[in-house]
Amino acid sequence: MQDVTDLAFMRVIAHYGAPDYFVTEFFRVHSQSRPEKHIIRSIDENQTGRPVFAQLIGENIHDLTRTTEELLRHPVAGIDLNLGCPAPKVYKKNVGGGLLREPAKIAEILTALRATVPGLFTVKMRIGFEDTRHFDEILSIVNDNNVDLLSVHGRTVKEMYRSDVHYDWIAHAVSRVRCPVLANGNVTSAVKAADVVATTKAAGVMIGRHAIRNPWIFRQCRERFSGQPISRITLSDVREYIERLFHATKHDGIPERAHVNKMKKYLNFVGQSVDATGAFLHDMRRTETPVELFAACDRHLLAEPAKEFPSEPYPGVIARPNCETPDSASNGCSLENVTA
Numbered sequence: 035m036q037d038v039t040d041l042a043f044m045r046v047i048a049h050y051g052a053p054d055y056f057v058t059e060f061f062r063v064h065s066q067s068r069p070e071k072h073i074i075r076s077i078d079e080n081q082t083g084r085p086v087f088a089q090l091i092g093e094n095i096h097d098l099t100r101t102t103e104e105l106l107r108h109p110v111a112g113i114d115l116n117l118g119c120p121a122p123k124v125y126k127k128n129v130g131g132g133l134l135r136e137p138a139k140i141a142e143i144l145t146a147l148r149a150t151v152p153g154l155f156t157v158k159m160r161i162g163f164e165d166t167r168h169f170d171e172i173l174s175i176v177n178d179n180n181v182d183l184l185s186v187h188g189r190t191v192k193e194m195y196r197s198d199v200h201y202d203w204i205a206h207a208v209s210r211v212r213c214p215v216l217a218n219g220n221v222t223s224a225v226k227a228a229d230v231v232a233t234t235k236a237a238g239v240m241i242g243r244h245a246i247r248n249p250w251i252f253r254q255c256r257e258r259f260s261g262q263p264i265s266r267i268t269l270s271d272v273r274e275y276i277e278r279l280f281h282a283t284k285h286d287g288i289p290e291r292a293h294v295n296k297m298k299k300y301l302n303f304v305g306q307s308v309d310a311t312g313a314f315l316h317d318m319r320r321t322e323t324p325v326e327l328f329a330a331c332d333r334h335l336l337a338e339p340a341k342e343f344p345s346e347p348y349p350g351v352i353a354r355p356n357c358e359t360p361d362s363a364s365n366g367c368s369l370e371n372v373t374a
C-alpha cells in the first residue's frame with residue numbers, strides 16, 4: 035500500500051507475525067521514471083524473513099520492461115503489475131485500474147512482461163472498470179501469459195472502496211484461471227479470511243487496511259487455518275504496537291508535528307477497534323505533539339489494559355476521512371488522503 039508498506043512498516047508487521055509475502059508500494063513507471071529509492075530500500079533492506087514482490091504501475095511497454103529489468107537486479111520475489119488503482123488521477127492516465135477498459139493493451143503488457151520476467155510474474159486486479167464486461171477476456175489473457183499468481187480485489191474501479199466486495203466474482207476468477215488466486219477486499223479478520231477462502235475457493239487472501247489496524251492479523255490467520263485458537267489481543271498490546279510504530283517510523287529530519295500527523299494516519303485504522311463510539315479517534319485526531327498523542331493513547335488503551343482489542347472493527351467507526359469516503363477517494367488511495 036502506497037505510503038504504508040515501507041521498510042519500517044514491514045518490519046513492525048513482521049514483529050507481530052509476517053504474511054507469507056509482501057508487495058511493495060507501486061513503482062510509478064513512465065518515460066522519465068527511475069525506481070523510487072525509498073521503495074527500493076524496502077526490497078534491498080528487507081529483513082522480515084519473507085519475500086517481497088515489486089509492484090509496477092504503468093502502461094508503456096518499453097518503460098515497463100526497462101524498469102522490470104532494473105528491479106530484477108534487486109532481491110525481489112517477483113514482479114507484480116497493478117491493474118487496480120482506482121484513483122482518477124491514475125486511471126485517467128490509463129494505468130492501474132484504467133487499463134481494465136482495454137483488454138488488448140493488457141494483453142500486450144502481459145506478453146512483454148512475461149517475456150522479461152524469468153521467475154514469478156503476478157498481477158493484482160479489480161473485477162472491472164465500470165462493470166465486469168471485460169473480466170472473462172482479461173482472465174483468459176492471464177492464462178495465455180502464464181501469470182503465476184493473481185490477486186483479485188472484488189470491486190470495480192468505480193466502486194472504489196465503498197461497496198460490498200463481490201466475492202462471487204472472485205470465485206468466478208478462481209474457476210477460470212490456472213494460477214492460484216488471492217482474494218482481496220474487506221478481509222477484516224482471521225475468521226473472515228477463512229470464510230472468504232471457503233466461499234471463493236481462493237488459494238489465500240491478500241490483506242491491506244486491516245493489517246494497519248491489527249498487525250497480528252497474519253499470525254491469527256495462520257492460527258485459524260491450522261485449527262489453533264486465535265490469539266487474543268488486548269488494548270495494552272495495541273499501546274505497545276503504537277509505540278513500536280512510532281519509533282520505527284521516526285527518522286532524522288522528520289519534524290515532530292509531521293511525525294505525529296503520520297502516526298494519526300495509521301491510528302485512523304487502529305481506532306476502528308478501540309471503542310465503539312470513536313472516542314479514541316476523536317481525541318487522537320486533536321493531538322499535536324508526541325506527548326499529547328501518547329497521553330491520548332494511555333487514556334484510551336491503558337485505562338482497561340487487559341480489555342480485548344476486538345478482531346473486527348466496531349460497526350460504523352470508519353477511518354474518516356479515508357478511502358472509504360467519496361471526497362478523499364478522488365485523489366487516490368494514499369495515506370496522504372487520510373488527514374488528521
Ligand SMILES: Cc1cc2nc3c(=O)[nH]c(=O)nc-3n(C[C@H](O)[C@H](O)[C@H](O)COP(=O)(O)O)c2cc1C
Nearest residue numbers: 035036059060187219220221241242243367368369
Ligand atoms: C492507503 C492505501 C494504499 C494502497 N496502495 C496500493 C498499492 O500501491 N498497490 C495496490 O495494489 N493496492 C493498493 N491499495 C489497495 C489495497 O491493496 C487493497 O486492494 C484494498 O485496500 C482492499 O483490500 P483491504 O480491504 O484488505 O484493504 C491501497 C490501499 C490503501 C488503503
